Amino acid sequence: MGNLGESLIEELTCETVFTVHGIGISESVVVTWVIMAAVLLASILLTSRLKVENPGRGQLLLEHAVVSIQNIGTGIIGEEGRQYGAYLSAILIYIGIANTIGILGFKPPTKDMNVTAALALMSIILIEFAGIHKKGVRGWLKSFAEPIAIVTPINILEVFIKPLSLCMRLFGNVIGAFVIMKLIEHILPWVLPVPFSMYFDIFDGLIQAYVFVFLTGLFIKEAIE
Amino acid sequence: MLRLDINLLFTVINLVIWYILIRIFLFKPINNIISKREASIKSRYDEAQAIKEEAQAEKEKCRAFQANLEEEKAKIVAQANEKARIDYDNIVEDARKRAKQIVDDSKREAEFQKENIVGPAEEEIRALIMDIASKSLASTDNDSALYDQFLEKAGEMNNAGL
Numbered sequence: 592m593g594n595l596g597e598s599l600i601e602e603l604t605c606e607t608v609f610t611v612h613g614i615g616i617s618e619s620v621v622v623t624w625v626i627m628a629a630v631l632l633a634s635i636l637l638t639s640r641l642k643v644e645n646p647g648r649g650q651l652l653l654e655h656a657v658v659s660i661q662n663i664g665t666g667i668i669g670e671e672g673r674q675y676g677a678y679l680s681a682i683l684i685y686i687g688i689a690n691t692i693g694i695l696g697f698k699p700p701t702k703d704m705n706v707t708a709a710l711a712l713m714s715i716i717l718i719e720f721a722g723i724h725k726k727g728v729r730g731w732l733k734s735f736a737e738p739i740a741i742v743t744p745i746n747i748l749e750v751f752i753k754p755l756s757l758c759m760r761l762f763g764n765v766i767g768a769f770v771i772m773k774l775i776e777h778i779l780p781w782v783l784p785v786p787f788s789m790y791f792d793i794f795d796g797l798i799q800a801y802v803f804v805f806l807t808g809l810f811i812k813e814a815i816e
Numbered sequence: 817m818l819r820l821d822i823n824l825l826f827t828v829i830n831l832v833i834w835y836i837l838i839r840i841f842l843f844k845p846i847n848n849i850i851s852k853r854e855a856s857i858k859s860r861y862d863e864a865q866a867i868k869e870e871a872q873a874e875k876e877k878c879r880a881f882q883a884n885l886e887e888e889k890a891k892i893v894a895q896a897n898e899k900a901r902i903d904y905d906n907i908v909e910d911a912r913k914r915a916k917q918i919v920d921d922s923k924r925e926a927e928f929q930k931e932n933i934v935g936p937a938e939e940e941i942r943a944l945i946m947d948i949a950s951k952s953l954a955s956t957d958n959d960s961a962l963y964d965q966f967l968e969k970a971g972e973m974n975n976a977g978l
Contacts, residue, residue, distance in 0.1 A: 617823040623830045631837050638845035643852045650849075657846040681838040685831070700827075708820055709827035 595777050602773060603702070603766065619703035626688050626700070660684060663801075667808030672815050675721060675808075682710065683804040690765055690796025693772075694788070699796075701765045704758070711758035714807040715750065722814035734814075753810055757803060764799045768792065940973060 607615035637653055660683060665676035689700045700706045723731045735746040768791035775784050948966055
């Protein structure tokens with residue numbers, strides 16, 4: 592069991608891959624780069640031969656997939672916050688890939704709290720920006736005292752609680768799934784992990800991506816109401 | 817695992833770049849293609865609609881033209897009928913005139929012929945009668961021989977001309 596503990600600790604630790612001028616670049620950042628490069632390359636390749644007339648089956652599938660993902664983003668946020676839909680869709684793709692990339696042997700970037708914290712930070716910035724953009728600074732400040740003045744402290748706390756919960760939910764789910772998968776693999780390395788991997792690596796990963804995006808969208812919608 | 821460091825900043829930068837990349841290289845081309853296709857479909861639909869309307873207008877025009885044609889035809893036929901009737905009347909009238917003229921000519925001819933023939937015959941008969949009368953005055957006894965002579969003479973004249 593000591594062996595398992597050690598290997599688990601090793602797996603869970605996000606290693607510093609290399610250092611530039613004393614700044615350590617962690618594995619999650621490097622994997623994110625890999626994901627970015629791969630998706631960029633795939634996007635360029637897939638969209639290079641798009642046809643207006645008589646699209647092939649592949650193109651139709653791609654179009655359908657991309658439109659569906661965009662619709663998820665705009666669907667959550669509604670017509671009013673349409674301009675934020677693209678961000679939600681992009682983040683959905685990123686978290687979806689990041690959560691499931693463990694299948695390909697990479698360490699999921701979302702297993703590093705830096706990544707989930709960064710995501711949550713960007714979410715709360717976007718949420719508050721949307722509020723300010725919609726209502727103006729005065730209206731945004733006033734919205735803290737709504738519906739009644741007494742909830743103001745809670746509303747202010749929410750500014751910190753929302754991103755924290757987003758960050759920790761994603762991080763906890765991914766790391767929990769990862770630990771469980773490691774334990775199952777320790778018990779029986781073949782056959783048994785397959786169905787569990789289906790659930791923890793793919794289903795849970797995609798669900799968490801959706802939940803993150805859904806909540807961010809919901810908060811934005813709330814902010815611009 | 818549970819540490820927050822400079823990599824958080826890197827991740828934020830990564831995410832911003834990721835968002836831009838996805839927008840430019842994935843969403844934009846796909847959305848462009850879809851909107852282009854929609855525009856093309858719409859333009860084609862509009863074109864078809866325009867052609868349909870044009871055809872409808874053409875059809876209306878054709879119908880009007882046909883109606884006009886029918887009217888024109890009826891008019892022409894009526895005119896032709898009228899003209900034919902007039903021509904017919906003229907011809908008939910002409911024919912009647914000519915027939916009358918022919919008949920008149922014939923009558924005149926016949927009259928003339930008659931005069932031509934009857935005149936000399938009368939004179940001949942008159943001469944004959946005069947001859948007979950003078951002869952009968954000359955001889956009183958030989959009546960039957962005279963009568964035979966007269967018949968003979970008359971028969972000769974009959975055979976010769978009339």
